[in-house]
Amino acid sequence: xxxxxxxxxxxxxxxxxxxxxxxxxxxxxxxxxxxxxxxxxxxxxxxxxxxxxxxxxxxxxxxxxxxxxxxxxxxxxxxxxxxxxxxxxxxxxxxxxxxxxxxxxxxxxxxxxxxxxxxxxxxxxxxxxxxxxxxxxxxxxxxxxxxxxxxxxxxxxxxxxxxxxxxxxxxxxxxxxxxxxxxxxxxxxxxxxxxxxxxxxxxxxxxxxxxxxxxxxxxxxxxxxxxxxxxxxxxxxxxxxxxxxxxxxxxxxxxxxxxxxxxxxxxxxxxxxxxxxxxxxxxxxxxxxxxxxxxxxxxxxxxxxxxxxxxxxxxxxx
Amino acid sequence: xxxxxxxxxxxxxxxxxxxxxxxxxxxxxxxxxxxxxxxxxxxxxxxxxxxxxxxxxxxxxxxxxxxxxxxxxxxxxxxxxxxxxxxxxxxxxxxxxxxxxxxxxxxxxxxxxxxxxxxxxxxxxxxxxxxxxxxxxxxxxxxxxxxxxxxxxxxxxxxxxxxxxxxxxxxxxxxxxxxxxxxxxxxxxxxxxxxxxxxxxxxxxxxxxxxxxxxxxxxxxxxxxxxxxxxxxxxxxxxxxxxxxxxxxxxxxxxxxxxxxxxxxxxxxxxxxxxxxxxxxxxxxxxxxxx
Numbered sequence: 339x340x341x342x343x344x345x346x347x348x349x350x351x352x353x354x355x356x357x358x359x360x361x362x363x364x365x366x367x368x369x370x371x372x373x374x375x376x377x378x379x380x381x382x383x384x385x386x387x388x389x390x391x392x393x394x395x396x397x398x399x400x401x402x403x404x405x406x407x408x409x410x411x412x413x414x415x416x417x418x419x420x421x422x423x424x425x426x427x428x429x430x431x432x433x434x435x436x437x438x439x440x441x442x443x444x445x446x447x448x449x450x451x452x453x454x455x456x457x458x459x460x461x462x463x464x465x466x467x468x469x470x471x472x473x474x475x476x477x478x479x480x481x482x483x484x485x486x487x488x489x490x491x492x493x494x495x496x497x498x499x500x501x502x503x504x505x506x507x508x509x510x511x512x513x514x515x516x517x518x519x520x521x522x523x524x525x526x527x528x529x530x531x532x533x534x535x536x537x538x539x540x541x542x543x544x545x546x547x548x549x550x551x552x553x554x555x556x557x558x559x560x561x562x563x564x565x566x567x568x569x570x571x572x573x574x575x576x577x578x579x580x581x582x583x584x585x586x587x588x589x590x591x592x593x594x595x596x597x598x599x600x601x602x603x604x605x606x607x608x609x610x611x612x613x614x615x616x617x618x619x620x621x622x623x624x625x626x627x628x629x630x631x632x633x634x635x636x637x638x639x640x641x642x643x644x645x646x647x648x649x650x651x652x653x654x655x656x
Numbered sequence: 657x658x659x660x661x662x663x664x665x666x667x668x669x670x671x672x673x674x675x676x677x678x679x680x681x682x683x684x685x686x687x688x689x690x691x692x693x694x695x696x697x698x699x700x701x702x703x704x705x706x707x708x709x710x711x712x713x714x715x716x717x718x719x720x721x722x723x724x725x726x727x728x729x730x731x732x733x734x735x736x737x738x739x740x741x742x743x744x745x746x747x748x749x750x751x752x753x754x755x756x757x758x759x760x761x762x763x764x765x766x767x768x769x770x771x772x773x774x775x776x777x778x779x780x781x782x783x784x785x786x787x788x789x790x791x792x793x794x795x796x797x798x799x800x801x802x803x804x805x806x807x808x809x810x811x812x813x814x815x816x817x818x819x820x821x822x823x824x825x826x827x828x829x830x831x832x833x834x835x836x837x838x839x840x841x842x843x844x845x846x847x848x849x850x851x852x853x854x855x856x857x858x859x860x861x862x863x864x865x866x867x868x869x870x871x872x873x874x875x876x877x878x879x880x881x882x883x884x885x886x887x888x889x890x891x892x893x894x895x896x897x898x899x900x901x902x903x904x905x906x907x908x909x910x911x912x913x914x915x916x917x918x919x920x921x922x923x924x925x926x927x928x929x930x931x932x933x934x935x936x937x938x939x940x941x942x943x944x945x946x947x
Contacts, residue, residue: 351783351786351787351790354783354787355786355787355790355791356790358787359787359790359791362791362799363799366799366800366802366803367803369803369804370803370804377802377803482925482928482929482932483921483925484879484882484883484921484924484925484928485883486882486883486886486887486899486902486903487902487921487924487925490902490905490906490909490914490917490918490921491918491921493906493909493910494909494914494917494918497910498909498910498912498914505910590792590793590794590795591792591794591883593794593795593798593887594794594883594886594887597886597887597888598886598906608795608798609798609887609888609889611802612798612799612801612802612889613801613806613888613889615802615803615805616802617802617803620798620799620802621799624795624798624799627792627795628790628791628792628795631790631792631795632790635790
């Protein structure tokens with residue numbers, strides 16, 4: 339049984355993290371040496387004073403900080419993220435138009451991480467020898483190449499040298515989406531495939547050497563069943579935990595793959611808005627990313643602890 | 657007890673060889689150290705060593721292949737790629753160095769304080785760092801860049817904060833272990849002051865761990881800073897910074913000229929792998945880590 343205390347602590351941490359993050363995301367605007375309103379019209383242009391005055395009223399910039407913050411947060415919670423004067427659209431619409439593309443990309447990459455990562459890791463541990471050495475070298479390589487370098491490498495290899503995949507846009511229909519998102523998803527997923535594969539390999543190896551596995555073999559349980567019921571079943575805990583961390587990581591770095599391949603999702607929107615210093619968009623999208631990131635991490639922690647209650651009692655465990 | 661002098665290395669008996677695995681690992685450690693040293697040298701002396709001016713454009717000689725004048729060829733405006741990679745070492749290594757220096761120093765102090773005083777301070781530090789951990793570094797950097805504009809200030813500020821929880825957690829765990837060792841109680845009983853214990857005993861004993869963490873962290877910081885420059889929120893053109901070079905070289909790839917992007921990417925990869933191998937090698941050497 340998972341202790342109630344553990345669940346309560348994790349949920350409290352979640353709420354506090356989101357609260358502090360939202361405070362930081364809102365407060366960041368006031369770190370600018372000038373008028374924060376200039377960031378809300380897009381900092382690079384010189385806005386006319388009338389617009390600035392309207393922004394001041396709309397965003398409650400002349401009220402005390404806490405009041406302005408509360409106004410912003412409660413509007414966000416109601417789905418009103420304000421208007422972007424740079425993109426000339428409401429921030430909610432900007433997000434709505436792009437969230438699908440990001441979800442498809444992250445979902446695709448997550449499937450790759452979960453399947454390729456666990457399969458490679460399990461094969462490496464079960465086969466041993468050359469297969470293991472090869473898989474280890476491959477995963478170490480995958481982890482060492484940064485996502486953006488992998489992106490340009492994949493574009494060169496599989497879009498220019500071998501024109502198998504389109505490079506820009508996010509495609510129409512299911513087949514189009516798959517073909518457009520394959521390279522970005524692979525580039526995004528590779529680091530985490532390597533990571534999950536290594537954790538899987540270590541976990542399966544550890545179980546293979548465990549006493550209960552020897553006992554099962556000694557009892558004459560067929561090797562196939564030993565592997566499935568005893569080895570893989572017991573190794574699944576850490577694999578699940580690291581996969582969850584990986585999927586949260588995919589969300590945090592999706593912006594890089596989106597920018598590299600021009601698939602135009604939420605991450606690309608956030609980067610574009612940051613470059614144009616359009617604070618309303620940056621605030622809304624980064625808040626969204628942080629909330630999703632924290633929620634996934636917390637969910638994974640809770641499920642891990644439910645699967646292996648020792649995690650909930652051991653202090654400072656993952 | 658403070659000055660017990662053991663010989664630092666036990667001399668090998670004549671005729672006894674080190675095991676092959678150990679020798680190979682020492683070779684890897686040495687090699688990684690040499691590569692890191694080489695790039696630090698490039699960062700220090702880059703402009704003196706580069707064969708050409710990294711920003712000198714040559715409209716008559718764009719996207720040229722490798723030649724004796726341009727060993728790695730030229731980019732889409734005819735700039736020498738080798739010179740840009742060499743001179744770019746400084747911009748590419750300086751920001752991660754600052755980030756690692758800030759976050760390890762601050763992290764070690766926080767970890768020591770949390771481990772030493774325990775109680776509510778420990779809980780407070782751990783809690784704050786858990787919250788910071790929930791904020792991905794890349795997104796923090798984008799947010800800071802939106803406020804201050806593109807430049808290296810944003811990634812340095814954001815990543816120094818984002819890396820703090822990782823360093824502090826590891827050092828804190830080690831510091832708690834160290835603090836509970838009997839020799840600390842003995843020193844306290846002997847009347848040694850807190851500052852003396854910290855400076856003469858705790859810090860020196862934790863230093864190898866901090867060094868290993870900083871070395872491994874450097875590789876990650878390099879990747880993150882380069883990624884932010886790649887996104888157009890870090891170094892500004894025409895600075896030869898590796899992440900920015902990958903971004904600027906991306907359009908040429910579609911025209912069949914991958915050299916500028918790939919050589920800059922290769923430089924990042926080599927440095928990251930070297931720092932990683934150096935970190936794990938040092939970890940084995942200094943901490944006796946067998947993983």
